[in-house]
Amino acid sequence: xxxxxxxxxxxxxxxxxxxxxxxxxxxxxxxxxxxxxxxxxxxxxxxxxxxxxxxxxxxxxxxxxxxxxxxxxxxxxxxxxxxxxxxxxxxxxxxxxxxxxxxxxxxxxxxxxxxxxxxxxxxxxxxxxxxxxxxxxxxxxxxxxxxxxxxxxxxxxxxxxxxxxxxxxxxxxxxxxxxxxxxxxxxxxxxxxxxxxxxxxxxxxxxxxxxxxxxxxxxxxxxxxxxxxxxxxxxxxxxxxxxxxxxxxxxxxxxxxxxxxxxxxxxxxxxxxxxx
Ligand code: KMH
Ligand code: ZN
Numbered sequence: 001x002x003x004x005x006x007x008x009x010x011x012x013x014x015x016x017x018x019x020x021x022x023x024x025x026x027x028x029x030x031x032x033x034x035x036x037x038x039x040x041x042x043x044x045x046x047x048x049x050x051x052x053x054x055x056x057x058x059x060x061x062x063x064x065x066x067x068x069x070x071x072x073x074x075x076x077x078x079x080x081x082x083x084x085x086x087x088x089x090x091x092x093x094x095x096x097x098x099x100x101x102x103x104x105x106x107x108x109x110x111x112x113x114x115x116x117x118x119x120x121x122x123x124x125x126x127x128x129x130x131x132x133x134x135x136x137x138x139x140x141x142x143x144x145x146x147x148x149x150x151x152x153x154x155x156x157x158x159x160x161x162x163x164x165x166x167x168x169x170x171x172x173x174x175x176x177x178x179x180x181x182x183x184x185x186x187x188x189x190x191x192x193x194x195x196x197x198x199x200x201x202x203x204x205x206x207x208x209x210x211x212x213x214x215x216x217x218x219x220x221x222x223x224x225x226x227x228x229x230x231x232x233x234x235x236x237x238x239x240x241x242x243x244x245x246x247x248x249x250x251x252x253x254x255x256x257x258x259x260x261x262x263x264x265x266x267x268x269x270x271x272x273x274x275x276x
Contacts, residue, residue, distance in 0.1 A: 002268050003260035004252050005221035007172075007200055008037030009046040010241045012227025013056035013086035020230035020237045025050040027062075031069035036242025037225065038074040041249045043265035045070060046108070046144075046223065047097075048082045056086040060096040067100055076262045076274050080106040080144060083132055087120045091128050098141055105271050106170075109133055109143035111152035111159075114178040122148075129155060133164035142271060144200070145171045148178040153192050160194075168270045169197040172223060175211055176204030183214045190218060198269055202228050209233075209247070216252050221268075224248055 010024060010033040017023050024033045034045050049066045051057055067079055081097035081104050098107050109132050116122040136143050143165065145156045159165055173189045175181035181203040190199055202223035203211030208231075212222045224244040232238040232247065249259055260268060 001219045001257060003258045003264050004216060004248075005044060005200065005260045005265040005268060006037075006042045006245055006248050007044040007046050007080070007202075007221065007223035007225075008034070008042035008241045008245055009202070009223055009225035009227035010034055010037055011048045011050065012225075013048045013050075013082070013084075015226055015230060016054055020226060022238065022240055023054075023226050023230070025054045026052050027065050027069050030066045031073055033226070033241045034070040034077070035073040036240040037245045038077050040242040040245035041259045042077070042241075042245045043260050043262040044078040044080055044106075045074070046080050046082065046225070046227065048085070048227065058082075058085045058089060058093045058096045060099050063097045064100045067104075075276070078105055078262055078265060078269075078271070080104065080108065082108050084108055084110045084122070084146065087116050087122050091131065095132065095135060098136065098139060103139050104141055105266075105274075106142045106144055106269075107136060108146050108172070109136060109156075110146040111156045112148065114148040114152075116177065126155070129159060130162070130164060133159050137164060137166060142166070142170065142269065145169060146174060147171055147189065148174050150179070150188065150192060153189065157194070167196065169194060170269055171197060171199040173199060173201040174204065174228075175201065176207045181207030181211055183210070186211060186214055187218070190220060204228050206231070206234065208244075209251070212248050213251050213255070216248075216255050216257050222248050
């Protein structure tokens, strides 16, 4: 089995300090959380950014500041800006995170529209997805194909047939937002992608640890962090993203799976070696 890539989704766009006071907002807090995850074994940082008051933003300047600050303390980590942003943002706003310098190695590409709790709808029309995919391909950015239900795999594969994606494809299965966070659904997702693709999975909220354990056993890669869950165990708030990554490392060790460093993660994902 390939070594395990751990992605830390350190910030998100929806979770707040009211949920957990350790959720990062400022540039310093974001860099602190990235370093805690990196030191614990994360090779990839999935990045959203905020203004100091916690408001989510896709502002290019704010992304640049946060990425520069992360780079100072995590010299070789893979940084994957979100192009999902927060519900309700325009496509142009969302794409700003791909305009930083140097061009990101990866970015997320959300592959469909879904319910996002309460009255919220996360909108990704076919034309949005096509446009984002085309721009990422032109800029040499590897998309992480964000999948909230099986139909989104089918949409991604349609984009692939139009020549908008470069192989090997990399998927992220998000369980517990739209589709259920069950091992049955996880296995169905993992069995529905083309051979040679790589995949990461995350379980939202209390599902984080079951999905992490199943994913490690199945040979997938794991995402954890404040974006997806604020608890380290039932009723206990996590102190940091690093603490959550440490827990994944422990589960992986128990199951005999080694952890990938950033260079190994790049090789597994088919990314070119890091130039620095
Ligand atoms: N915040 C969600 C609306 C992504 O990063 O691409 C979208 C999201 C997915 O988090
Ligand atoms: Zn995200």
